[in-house]
Structures are given as C-alpha cells and as structure tokens.
Amino acid sequence: MAPELPGPDGLVRVDNRDLSRISVVAQCLDNQWVTRDLLDHMLVRRLSYEDVERRRRQDARAEYLRSLLNAEQVIVNRAYFFNNPVVYQDFVDRGPQRDAFRALLDESVLVPFLLRERSPADEPRFTVDQVGWSAWRDLLGDLDAIRCLRLSWDDTENDECTQRLMFEEFHRFLLQLRGFNLDALRRDLGLDEADIPLLKQRLRDVTLWAADTDRADRESFYRTFLVEPGTQPAQGRFRSAPLVAELKQIIDLRYNTTVPDAVERYALIPTDSLRRTALQERPPVRTRRTAEDGVPRQDLLQVLDLLRTLRPQAFDLAQSPLRIDLTGLDLRHVRQARDTDEWRGYLTALEALLDDPTDFVARGQAVYDRYLALARRLAEIVGERRRSHMRIWQPVIRITVEVLGASASLIYDGDPRLEVLGDVATEVAARGAEAVVRFAVVGRDQRRAGNELATGIDVMRVRLERAREEWEELVRRMREGGFPVTDGHVDRDSEPNIDRPREDE
Known part of the structure; x- marks a missing residue:
C-alpha cells in the first residue's frame, strides 16, 4: 500500500496496516504507572503520587527511552505529548533535544494515537498541563507533516x-x-x-x-x-x-494492553512490572483427536503451531531482560543509536524471533547478543565507559503438559530431554480430567518445573476422558521420541546468569 500523502493541514492519516512491524505502546507513560517496588513503598509509608513524583518521573523517563531504543516505532496517546513532562521535556525549549524529538516525529518513530480527535491540534476536552500544551502547539506549527494513528478515520x-x-x-x-x-x-x-x-x-x-x-x-x-x-x-x-x-x-x-491489542502490535511492559502472563490469555479447551484405530493422538505439531500465535507473550518474554542503565542519556543519544548497524542487527534478530517463537532458545539468545552489542555502541556514542548490568543469558524453553498434579516437560537448552514428575493417581484413573499445555521461557537456573511456572503461559487445555490411561499413552509416545528421560530430581548446574548473578557480585 502506497503511503498516504499529507493533507492541507499536514496530517498523514494512518491505521494499523501502515505501522511498522515492531511497534509498541509503552506502559510507562500511563499516569498511573509505578514500579512494583515503589508501589509497595507507597502503601507501607502511606504516600501519594505527589510524594514520590521525582522517583516516578525518573523511572518513567528511563522506560520511555528504553521503548525508543528497543522498538522500531512507539505509539503514544496524544494526551501524553502535552500532559506528561517525561515526553514534553524534550521539546519545551529549543535546542538539540527538540531537534531530536522533531526528527523522531518526522521519521514516524513516534506516532500520536488519536482516540476520537481528528487532529493532533484539536482542543482537549480535559484538563491539560498548560506548559506542555503550549509547547505541543508550537511544535506542531514547525512540522511540515505528522503521521497520526486512529482505529479508523471514519468517525x-x-x-x-x-x-x-x-x-x-x-x-x-x-x-x-x-x-x-x-x-x-x-x-x-x-x-x-x-x-x-x-x-x-x-x-x-x-x-x-x-x-x-x-x-x-x-x-x-x-x-x-x-x-x-x-x-x-x-x-x-x-x-x-x-x-x-x-x-x-x-x-x-489489562488497561495498557487494550490499545496495542486493538492495533495488533505490542505492549512494552516496563521492568519491575507485572508481566503479560498474568492476563492468562489462552485458547479454549480442545478435545482429543484420535487416529483411525481409535487411539487418542498427541500431536505435538499442533502444539507448536499454536505457539506461533503467541507473539505478544513471546515479545514480552524477550523484552523483559533487555534493559540497560540509561542514566545520563538523552533523546539525541538514543536517536543516534537507532542509526547504527548494531541497532538494525538487534531489530532483525527480534523480527526473526517473532517469526518463530518456538525457536526461542536460539533466536532469543541472538536477540540478547545483538542487544549487548547495541549497548556497547550506545556507550561509545555517549562517550563514557559504562559497565552494563546485563550478564550472559541462557534461555531455556519448556513445553509442559500437566494432568492432575503429574507433569511431563520437553526441555530445550542445548541438551533436549524429557522430564517426568509424578503420576496420575489410581483412584482417578478412569475419570475425565483437563490437561494443560504450558509454554515457558526461563533462565538456566530455573529449569525445574516448580521454579519456572510463574513465567509460564497456558496455551492449550485438552479434555482427557480417561485421565491415567491417556496420560501414560502421552508419556510413552514422548519417550519414543528419543529424548533422554529424567525424573525431575537431578541436580542442575548453578552457573551465574542474568537471572542469578554470582554470589560475590
């Protein structure tokens, strides 16, 4: 589709079909967002937002810059441009920061989202920050064109x-x-x-x-x-x-995932915030398919096909460790970093992961490696030797089937194997039950089933008519696949990684 030309008012009207593939909505700009740690502190000390405003703004600023570094395009509710100082601080005064902000608008890196407005300059029907609103109107007057997003341009x-x-x-x-x-x-x-x-x-x-x-x-x-x-x-x-x-x-x-879901893009959830797995987004229960001989069939390819629909969750899982210290950086540094081979390499690796989330171990590691290279390049741009807080990440992918307390997991971490824990009790052998298929990506020291479930995604629920019989059939077929089998109680190595650093660090 050819890009739409600006109208007489300089407005380029776009919908979700015109967005870049890696477009995000950053939760950090929500005026209610605080880190989990800060929220706990507020509740214990009986503090309000005003009491912790400095810390809130610092956290939001770091996450805002992270969104511009980690994504190809950032969709921003129009109101945040003039009501959130984290955003408007870059264009309230003329200078290199304002030039960088204007360039990000020109390049469609920042895309205003209009809910019901028809123009980014429409007079708001709500209370506004007058400093931000005046600066926003002044900035719009300097632009030749601006791309804005709506769900539809038909009212x-x-x-x-x-x-x-x-x-x-x-x-x-x-x-x-x-x-x-x-x-x-x-x-x-x-x-x-x-x-x-x-x-x-x-x-x-x-x-x-x-x-x-x-x-x-x-x-x-x-x-x-x-x-x-x-x-x-x-x-x-x-x-x-x-x-x-x-x-x-x-x-x-959930509030902050409605817009990215509506435009079929991604929510960029800040660090130290509740992950998307908590929304328990799952398909409906599926019935067991049977072969011609009447034997229930476990089709792992069906599971893998389903995993390919999990891009929003896979994106969130991939982004959660991609954080570096952005203290002292400003908008022009981030814009310069986006114009490097390292940034383009990171984006290519992320796109490859989203093409096939089931290959998370290899492709997730590639994303992480490219991001480390980008972090080093960013340090050169800033002109400082910055010690990254990121360590070697060793992602592990688990596909787990759970039935009445028993579980069987296919584990991919360089030495693929089958891990079986428990068995379906005799007293419920002939009863029907629901099997849950779970997908999880964790750090290497969290391979044990009991440790990784907090980051798991329930992707399928399958009804078993005779729980124990069909469970034993599933485990037998998995073993026939040639995977080494463990009982889930062997010791794991304890090499340090991003999830657990060395004791002396």
Whole structure:
C-alpha cells in the first residue's frame, strides 16, 4: 500500500496496516504507572503520587527511552505529548533535544494515537498541563507533516472499533477475573498459598461489580476498590487494605494492553512490572483427536503451531531482560543509536524471533547478543565507559503438559530431554480430567518445573476422558521420541546468569 500523502493541514492519516512491524505502546507513560517496588513503598509509608513524583518521573523517563531504543516505532496517546513532562521535556525549549524529538516525529518513530480527535491540534476536552500544551502547539506549527494513528478515520466506524476493541474488551476482562486460575495468578503476583481465599473473594467482588455497574472503566474501578474515598485516582492515595497493590497491577496491565491489542502490535511492559502472563490469555479447551484405530493422538505439531500465535507473550518474554542503565542519556543519544548497524542487527534478530517463537532458545539468545552489542555502541556514542548490568543469558524453553498434579516437560537448552514428575493417581484413573499445555521461557537456573511456572503461559487445555490411561499413552509416545528421560530430581548446574548473578557480585 502506497503511503498516504499529507493533507492541507499536514496530517498523514494512518491505521494499523501502515505501522511498522515492531511497534509498541509503552506502559510507562500511563499516569498511573509505578514500579512494583515503589508501589509497595507507597502503601507501607502511606504516600501519594505527589510524594514520590521525582522517583516516578525518573523511572518513567528511563522506560520511555528504553521503548525508543528497543522498538522500531512507539505509539503514544496524544494526551501524553502535552500532559506528561517525561515526553514534553524534550521539546519545551529549543535546542538539540527538540531537534531530536522533531526528527523522531518526522521519521514516524513516534506516532500520536488519536482516540476520537481528528487532529493532533484539536482542543482537549480535559484538563491539560498548560506548559506542555503550549509547547505541543508550537511544535506542531514547525512540522511540515505528522503521521497520526486512529482505529479508523471514519468517525462512525472509529466509535464502533473503540467501543468493541477497547472499552468492551476491558469490561470483558473484569467479568472473566472470577474464572482465573488462582494458583497461576498467585505465582504471577508473588503471593503465598495462604492468600488464595482472599484473592478468590476479591476477584469475585470485582466480577460482581463489573456485572452490575453502568460504568466499568478503570477510573470507576479505582474509586470502588483502590483509592481512599473522596480522593481522585490521579492523586494515588491508596487504601490500606489487603491486595490493593495486586488488584492495581493486574487492572493497569489489562488497561495498557487494550490499545496495542486493538492495533495488533505490542505492549512494552516496563521492568519491575507485572508481566503479560498474568492476563492468562489462552485458547479454549480442545478435545482429543484420535487416529483411525481409535487411539487418542498427541500431536505435538499442533502444539507448536499454536505457539506461533503467541507473539505478544513471546515479545514480552524477550523484552523483559533487555534493559540497560540509561542514566545520563538523552533523546539525541538514543536517536543516534537507532542509526547504527548494531541497532538494525538487534531489530532483525527480534523480527526473526517473532517469526518463530518456538525457536526461542536460539533466536532469543541472538536477540540478547545483538542487544549487548547495541549497548556497547550506545556507550561509545555517549562517550563514557559504562559497565552494563546485563550478564550472559541462557534461555531455556519448556513445553509442559500437566494432568492432575503429574507433569511431563520437553526441555530445550542445548541438551533436549524429557522430564517426568509424578503420576496420575489410581483412584482417578478412569475419570475425565483437563490437561494443560504450558509454554515457558526461563533462565538456566530455573529449569525445574516448580521454579519456572510463574513465567509460564497456558496455551492449550485438552479434555482427557480417561485421565491415567491417556496420560501414560502421552508419556510413552514422548519417550519414543528419543529424548533422554529424567525424573525431575537431578541436580542442575548453578552457573551465574542474568537471572542469578554470582554470589560475590
């Protein structure tokens, strides 16, 4: 498709078909985002956003620069350009930073997202930061053209898409929380088993509220469950109540994935934030297929085909360790780094991984290696010798099938093998059960099934009619595949890596 030419107002109207492949929406620009560590600190000390504003801005700035370094294109809600100082600090004054920002707009690295507006210069219907708004209007006046994204440029269709793909999806998520796998969610949230009853009750409360309220949006959720009565959500004065932090994290995560999902691109989730696995995005339960002789068939190719649909999760898993210290860097340094062979090599490796997430071990390592090279090149641009906090990463991919407490895992980490833990009990041998197929990518010291589940993604649920019989058939067929078999209790090496550094470091 030929690129659309700018209109008389300089606006180039684009939709998701015109976006680069590695386009992201950065959660760090959300005015409610704080790291998990800072949120815990706020709750313990009874602090508001204003009390921790300096730290919030530092964290958001580092993640914002990281998004521009790690992605080909960054989609930014129009309001953030003038209401978030993390963004507008680069163009409020004339100089090299403003020139770099303008260039990123010209190059479509930064793409404003318009919800219902038809122009980036439309007068906002909400409270604005006057410093940022004045600077934004001044910047727009200097641009010959600007590319802006909407779900549709037909107003009626845009309203329908916004309602269906964003508002209704968020509402549907609230209605589904009651049915979440509590043990998996507990692990993602870092809770203890003793917290499960209360977690179950809180999710039930949210679901009942969402079913009964006329306005199930995030602001209403904050008022009902999170912030002190009589205060504004934007103030960040949270209640002293159990699971407030956990509810905030999961709701914020879903809220910030609606736009990237709607435009079929990626959410760039900040470090020290709840990962996308907590959303428990999974396909429906599938029935077992049988061969002509009536024997249930385990088709691993079917599993692998399904994994290829997991690009959003694979992207998040790949990005989580790609972080370097960006202290002291500014926008022009990041823009210079994007114009290097090292950056292009990293982007090519990331695209290759997303082409086939099932080859995560080799392709994920290639992404990581290229990113290390990019980090070294960035240090040269800044003109400092910077010691990276990144260490050698040794990713391990696991495909695990779990049935009634028993599990069988195919492990790929240079020495592929089958690991079997437990067995289906005799007393439930003839009963039906649900088998869960899980995909996970972890560090080398987390290969044990009990350690890696917090980062796993449930990708398929299969109904077994005779649990033990079909479980034994599955394990037998896996063993026939020629993989060395372990019982899951052998010692693992303890080489240091990004997930666990040396004791003396």
